[in-house]
Amino acid sequence: LFCIIPIFFSAWCIDVGHGILIAFASSLVWLNADLISGHFYIHPYIFTINTFIKVTFFVTISLLFSTLKSKLLREKELAQTDFLTGAKNSRYFYESLDQEVYRSQRTKKPFTLIYIDLDNFKKVNDQFGHSIGDKVLRKVVAITSKNLRKMDIMARLGGDEFAVLLPETNKDAASTIISKLQTILKDEMQKSNWPITFSIGVLICNSTNTKTNELMKFADNLMYSVKNNGKNGINYAYYPKPKQLLNTPIAIN
Numbered sequence: 001l002f003c004i005i006p007i008f009f010s011a012w013c014i015d016v017g018h019g020i021l022i023a024f025a026s027s028l029v030w031l032n033a034d035l036i037s038g039h040f041y042i043h044p045y046i047f048t049i050n051t052f053i054k055v056t057f058f059v060t061i062s063l064l065f066s067t068l069k070s071k072l073l074r075e076k077e078l079a080q081t082d083f084l085t086g087a088k089n090s091r092y093f094y095e096s097l098d099q100e101v102y103r104s105q106r107t108k109k110p111f112t113l114i115y116i117d118l119d120n121f122k123k124v125n126d127q128f129g130h131s132i133g134d135k136v137l138r139k140v141v142a143i144t145s146k147n148l149r150k151m152d153i154m155a156r157l158g159g160d161e162f163a164v165l166l167p168e169t170n171k172d173a174a175s176t177i178i179s180k181l182q183t184i185l186k187d188e189m190q191k192s193n194w195p196i197t198f199s200i201g202v203l204i205c206n207s208t209n210t211k212t213n214e215l216m217k218f219a220d221n222l223m224y225s226v227k228n229n230g231k232n233g234i235n236y237a238y239y240p241k242p243k244q245l246l247n248t249p250i251a252i253n
Helices: 006-013 018-036 045-080 089-107 121-128 130-146 171-191 213-226
Strands: 111-119 153-158 161-166 197-205 235-237
Touching: 006 018, 006 045, 018 045, 089 111, 089 153, 089 161, 089 213, 111 130, 111 171, 111 213, 121 130, 130 153, 130 161, 130 171, 161 171, 171 197, 171 235, 197 213, 213 235
Parallel strands: 197 235
Antiparallel strands: 111 161, 111 197, 153 161
């Protein structure tokens, strides 16, 4: 038991290599303890056989712990991921947004919530088929993920609608990221002759205690305001508004 505990922590908390290293070390320590204690065996090879058995057992234990951890992490990842596009799913996104709201309250730093809808996506499905439609969705996720930071989160909310969370991001930084992203996405769609454009609603949030569902609704409304005004654009808003304004979002460009 005293040998298995450090093997477990090494394999589980670090990696399998460290687990195997501790497995060998534990076996050698056990062998040394036997020698020092004056253990006597009929044949000297018994020391070697016992040590080999202990090494094999401890290494196997290390591999089992490491495999179990990998399987659990894989299952967790699958539970958070949209199977078609590889983006995060809506459940994970809402949980992450909840955490970001709490962090913004503590740090007083803004964050940005983005709602993206693919214009003319139904036309692509009707004209090219659903397999191409799925390819479009995967392409959008791949391009967007490549142009985001590691701390940013993109999720597929359903159909052709996506959301992006930019932690600790103000309006200036958000507009730079989003304008660049929109240009890259449009260029990629045109290269493939897909009639896709993007209606985007962007909500810059400042240490608010508003519920997640309300923030998503505001961002969704911003996106629909773009669609209702010709599509293919970006609409920004603050939430909450500056004190001199009313307590509802307002477009700022």
